[in-house]
Amino acid sequence: MGTDHKPVVQAVGLTKVFRDFWYRSRVVAVDRLDFDIRPNEVFGLLGPNGSGKSTTIKMMLGLLYPTHGRISVLGRPPTDVAIKSRIGYLPEESYLYRFLNARETLDYYGRLFQINRRDRQRRVDQLLEMVGLTRESRRRVGEYSKGMARRIGLAQALINDPDLLILDEPTTGLDPIGTREIKDLIVFLNREKRKTVLLCSHLLADVEDVCQRVAVLYGGRRQAVGPIHELLSQENLTQITTDRLSEGTLHRIRQIVEEEEGKHVISMTAPTARLEAFFLKTVREAQKARPETSGASAGGRIADFLAGGGAEEGQAVVESLIAASEVAPTTGAAQASPAEVEQEPAREVIQELVSDDGILAGRDDAVEGPPAALPGESVEEADRRVIEELLKPTRGSGDERQE
Amino acid sequence: MSRIWAVASHMLSEAIRTKIAVVFIAMILVLLTTLPFTVVGDGVTLKSRGQSFLAYSLSSVGLLLSLLTVFVSCGTLASEIREKHVFMVASKPIPRWQFFAGKWLGIVLLNAGLLLLSGVLIWGFTRFYIQTRPTFTEDRLALENEVLTVRHGAKVDVPDMAPLVEERVRRLREEGRLDSITQSGRRDVREAVLQDLRSEFRSLRPGEPKDYVFRNLLVDPSKTEFIYLRLRPKTPTGVDDLILWARWQCGDRNDVNTMMPVREGEYVVDRFYEEPISASAVNKDGELHLRIQNLDHRNTFTFEDAESLELLYDIGTFHWNLVRALTIIWCRLAFLAALGLLLSTFLSFPVACMVAFMILAVAVSSGFLMEAMAWAGGRGIADDPLWILGPVLRPAANAMVWLVPDFSKVDPVGTVVAGRVVTLTWVIQSLVVLVFFQGLVLGLLGCVIFTRRELAQVTS
Ligand SMILES: Nc1ncnc2c1ncn2[C@@H]1O[C@H](COP(=O)(O)OP(=O)(O)OP(=O)(O)O)[C@@H](O)[C@H]1O
Numbered sequence: 001m002g003t004d005h006k007p008v009v010q011a012v013g014l015t016k017v018f019r020d021f022w023y024r025s026r027v028v029a030v031d032r033l034d035f036d037i038r039p040n041e042v043f044g045l046l047g048p049n050g051s052g053k054s055t056t057i058k059m060m061l062g063l064l065y066p067t068h069g070r071i072s073v074l075g076r077p078p079t080d081v082a083i084k085s086r087i088g089y090l091p092e093e094s095y096l097y098r099f100l101n102a103r104e105t106l107d108y109y110g111r112l113f114q115i116n117r118r119d120r121q122r123r124v125d126q127l128l129e130m131v132g133l134t135r136e137s138r139r140r141v142g143e144y145s146k147g148m149a150r151r152i153g154l155a156q157a158l159i160n161d162p163d164l165l166i167l168d169e170p171t172t173g174l175d176p177i178g179t180r181e182i183k184d185l186i187v188f189l190n191r192e193k194r195k196t197v198l199l200c201s202h203l204l205a206d207v208e209d210v211c212q213r214v215a216v217l218y219g220g221r222r223q224a225v226g227p228i229h230e231l232l233s234q235e236n237l238t239q240i241t242t243d244r245l246s247e248g249t250l251h252r253i254r255q256i257v258e259e260e261e262g263k264h265v266i267s268m269t270a271p272t273a274r275l276e277a278f279f280l281k282t283v284r285e286a287q288k289a290r291p292e293t294s295g296a297s298a299g300g301r302i303a304d305f306l307a308g309g310g311a312e313e314g315q316a317v318v319e320s321l322i323a324a325s326e327v328a329p330t331t332g333a334a335q336a337s338p339a340e341v342e343q344e345p346a347r348e349v350i351q352e353l354v355s356d357d358g359i360l361a362g363r364d365d366a367v368e369g370p371p372a373a374l375p376g377e378s379v380e381e382a383d384r385r386v387i388e389e390l391l392k393p394t395r396g397s398g399d400e401r402q403e
Numbered sequence: 404m405s406r407i408w409a410v411a412s413h414m415l416s417e418a419i420r421t422k423i424a425v426v427f428i429a430m431i432l433v434l435l436t437t438l439p440f441t442v443v444g445d446g447v448t449l450k451s452r453g454q455s456f457l458a459y460s461l462s463s464v465g466l467l468l469s470l471l472t473v474f475v476s477c478g479t480l481a482s483e484i485r486e487k488h489v490f491m492v493a494s495k496p497i498p499r500w501q502f503f504a505g506k507w508l509g510i511v512l513l514n515a516g517l518l519l520l521s522g523v524l525i526w527g528f529t530r531f532y533i534q535t536r537p538t539f540t541e542d543r544l545a546l547e548n549e550v551l552t553v554r555h556g557a558k559v560d561v562p563d564m565a566p567l568v569e570e571r572v573r574r575l576r577e578e579g580r581l582d583s584i585t586q587s588g589r590r591d592v593r594e595a596v597l598q599d600l601r602s603e604f605r606s607l608r609p610g611e612p613k614d615y616v617f618r619n620l621l622v623d624p625s626k627t628e629f630i631y632l633r634l635r636p637k638t639p640t641g642v643d644d645l646i647l648w649a650r651w652q653c654g655d656r657n658d659v660n661t662m663m664p665v666r667e668g669e670y671v672v673d674r675f676y677e678e679p680i681s682a683s684a685v686n687k688d689g690e691l692h693l694r695i696q697n698l699d700h701r702n703t704f705t706f707e708d709a710e711s712l713e714l715l716y717d718i719g720t721f722h723w724n725l726v727r728a729l730t731i732i733w734c735r736l737a738f739l740a741a742l743g744l745l746l747s748t749f750l751s752f753p754v755a756c757m758v759a760f761m762i763l764a765v766a767v768s769s770g771f772l773m774e775a776m777a778w779a780g781g782r783g784i785a786d787d788p789l790w791i792l793g794p795v796l797r798p799a800a801n802a803m804v805w806l807v808p809d810f811s812k813v814d815p816v817g818t819v820v821a822g823r824v825v826t827l828t829w830v831i832q833s834l835v836v837l838v839f840f841q842g843l844v845l846g847l848l849g850c851v852i853f854t855r856r857e858l859a860q861v862t863s
Pocket residue numbers: 018027028029047048049050051052053054055056092294295859860861
């Protein structure tokens with residue numbers, strides 16, 4: 001394919017300034033942003049609330065026009081309607097028509113893609129099955145819970161089998177299973193189907209699991225961009241990851257390091273949520289360098305009236321809360337203050353939340369949920385089967401004839 | 404095209420499922436099923452009852468659908484934008500003008516469906532009147548032959564007056580009465596003489612018999628049984644309640660077969676009368692000759708305007724006339740739909756509705772507005788009622804009137820009620836002006852604004 005080497009999305013000096021009616025009170029939502037998304041990668045867009053992620057995506061889709069700079073998608077400007085047939089978009093909230101049911105919703109979007117009736121029907125069925133809403137598909141979308149609506153949103157983003165999938169916080173409102181399924185889906189689409197995915201999420205663990213490259217935004221500015229392992233690797237450090245070692249072995253390793261290399265072992269712990277640490281560090285540095293943002297600024301300070309009227313004791317609680325929430329244990333602990341390294345309990349909690357084999361372990365047998373698995377098929381297999389069915393571009397026509 | 408259809412059918416289900424169309428359908432049903440039993444007309448004849456029913460039902464259906472159209476067209480795009488549904492649609496491969504066009508198509512299809520429903524009901528109730536309500540035969544025939552039909556009104560053939568004018572002017576000159584008059588004065592004299600002859604032609608002096616001819620009648624005697632003489636005498640004195648006592652006879656004196664019996668009648672001034680005449684009175688050249696005599700000894704009567712002496716005959720059927728009339732109403736609705744959609748591309752629902760209703764009011768009264776503007780514009784700046792603003796506002800107002808149709812010119816209700824033909828030309832004219840010109844201009848403007856617009860930009 002000709003586009004293989006060209007970036008799928010390319011932003012150059014992208015800037016978006018929101019003005020009020022009188023052209024005053026500017027909000028710089030995106031500020032001279034440069035990045036590109038390469039073919040067949042999962043690109044993560046990170047940043048605190050209001051840092052301009054959704055605004056960037058909207059410019060990518062032609063819903064907003066850049067104030068300066070330009071952005072091209074699949075080699076064309078976003079106003080080009082034709083490229084949209086290759087894009088799937090899940091907005092930050094599922095803006096669905098309340099008066100349609102799930103099936104009609106998907107059918108409507110399918111018709112906008114000019115998918116013929118038979119394919120449309122097949123895809124709708126398969127997507128509904130994939131997102132686990134087959135049984136609820138005759139209910140009005142207005143009655144759906146937030147997560148159910150989100151699932152329909154995801155289904156409509158996939159109806160055209162897009163080459164570029166833009167997901168704006170896909171996991172908000174989803175249960176852990178749904179979250180996991182989306183991650184699996186992204187990985188599957190990327191690895192097996194060679195699709196390009198733009199993922200925008202606050203759940204750093206998700207991003208860390210699936211993204212190859214990330215960009216971190218703060219106040220509309222790009223603070224960091226690059227392959228995730230490069231951003232996180234710290235060249236002056238070495239980390240050894242093995243199965244749990246005994247105290248004796250650890251001691252000997254420590255000895256070897258000190259004797260052979262003449263260096264100190266800084267820490268020897270289980271691996272941690274490194275992206276989270278990186279994210280916090282980047283945002284904090286950005287905050288220090290440029291305190292103004294049009295988005296949410298650093299919170300965490302509990303409102304005085306909640307903290308008990310500004311008493312000394314209240315302040316102490318606040319301090320400790322902030323410390324616990326802001327400071328994730330890091331492999332870069334050498335650079336952090338000693339106080340931060342001591343936050344063992346917080347680390348464990350985060351680790352639990354983040355790691356794959358935490359609360360989600362054993363879900364195969366514990367959970368009876370979508371998608372419906374055939375007998376003798378695990379949920380994951382069912383997952384894969386449905387996805388595969390859906391995405392097979394030219395399913396033999398013999399298949400259709402049987403239907 | 405398939406995308407436009409998708410949007411159109413989505414529009415239809417939106418209108419129905421958000422209940423707005425359902426409410427209006429219910430109102431139309433209630434209205435059309437109660438009107439037949441509640442209207443009374445003049446309280447005597449079935450004909451006038453039928454006419455009232457037609458007039459009320461057609462104009463109220465037109466009004467209800469106008470309201471529906473304004474609400475739906477102003478509401479749909481505005482709510483798509485407010486609820487951010489457009490985010491989804493605009494990220495699909497459908498050009499925004501197609502989305503706009505699909506919305507319009509959906510609204511006009513809805514209107515077409517509702518007009519069809521109303522038309523069927525209205526037609527059904529007119530049949531119902533004929534079949535179950537008449538008190539005597541003439542009653543039924545009057546409704547059937549004078550209202551529930553389509554008739555053409557042939558006007559009296561006015562002879563060429565030029566030779567007569569010359570004759571009179573010559574006589575005046577011979578009498579030496581033009582000697583002291585200038586050249587332009589003579590032109591005025593000529594004009595006055597012509598007017599005089601014309602009104603003379605239309606007047607019946609006491610005891611005077613007069614011959615009138617109706618030409619180019621497209622009456623096929625083998626199909627048509629009756630044609631109708633429609634007359635409304637007036638009196639130049641302006642006295643009310645005078646009664647013309649007339650004797651009249653139809654038929655070409657050169658063709659015995661066309662001669663009809665002599666008839667007499669009394670006609671109150673300023674009222675319309677219809678007299679049935681056998682279609683065989685029309686001669687082979689398609690002419691009908693009428694001799695009418697004023698039997699009154701003191702008063703002169705006139706048939707002042709062209710409508711006051713006509714010959715009516717069937718040229719079509721009521722139901723097709725109804726269809727054509729409904730088509731014209733549909734054209735108005737199609738214009739309104741384009742207007743509402745245009746407004747809602749940049750205004751919120753309540754504001755768009757308000758503006759649309761204001762423009763609707765202008766459209767309904769624009770005949771009056773035009774006159775007012777012509778009156779105000781015909782004076783110098785000094786006594787311009789709008790003072791210095793006049794020259795500025797007037798072009799703007801002119802442009803507005805140019806784009807906003809004069810709804811009084813596209814109102815076929817009166818014509819249908821009178822049993823007159825709603826001509827195909829009129830229908831085509833409405834289509835061209837309202838839909839393909841004014842509607843299209845507004846629609847294109849709407850498409851441009853909608854395409855240019857940053858849909859994710861919040862407007863308050
Ligand atoms: N239509 C708009 N008009 C004015 N300001 C806007 C508009 N949309 C976004 N903004 C502002 O732009 C900034 C960036 O918003 P954006 O929605 O891109 O943030 P985000 O990174 O997606 O945040 P979140 O994580 O909360 O979704 C915010 O300050 C927001 O207030």
